[in-house]
Amino acid sequence: MELKSFIRDIPDFPAKGIIFRDVTPLLKNPAAFQKAIDEMTKILQDMKFDLIVSPEARGFIFGAALAYKLGKGLVPVRKPGKLPYKTVSIEYNLEYGTAQLHMHSDALQQGQRVIIVDDVLATGGTAAAIASLVKNVGGEVAGMCFLIELSYLSPREKLKDYDVRSVLVY
């Protein structure tokens, strides 16, 4: 099964010039969704880590499935005003604007190793911001795992310090 055939390209969404990689066709196909999670699991096989950290909203879908499959906990990273306890936060740039992300300040214990999981790696702004949050609360970034990497946006230039792995590269 060719996973790329379940990713739908939407030109000029959410802004002119952006090709949006829509994962909803993959999510609604049980075999494709299972294969996506299986492939993400495979590329993480040799990594030693304690927890998965994922951002809302699409990141939760893949982070939660991987956490369940690998028997790891999940730490949610959220947009402003959503997390109920004390948070650390960071402003960042993404392919179509700027945004802010929050993580609970007690989400990680000192030295805990995490994998950052998301559906799409585009400019790398979100992943770099999450890595800063992880370090801010005392964690270590063991690696990053994505279903889709948009290599033409050169995200790895922002992520030189990290072990970045992705299943589908465009």
Ligand SMILES: O=P(O)(O)OC[C@H]1O[C@H](OP(=O)(O)OP(=O)(O)O)[C@H](O)[C@@H]1O
């Ligand atoms: O590498 P970057 O340029 O930072 O872009 C990648 C991020 O953009 C998308 O999320 P978005 O902020 O659109 O939120 P959503 O998951 O709520 O749709 C995607 O799910 C990644 O989190």
Ligand SMILES: Nc1ncnc2[nH]cnc12
């Ligand atoms: N081109 C894109 N398609 C889907 N999600 C994205 N997140 C950032 N850029 C994206």
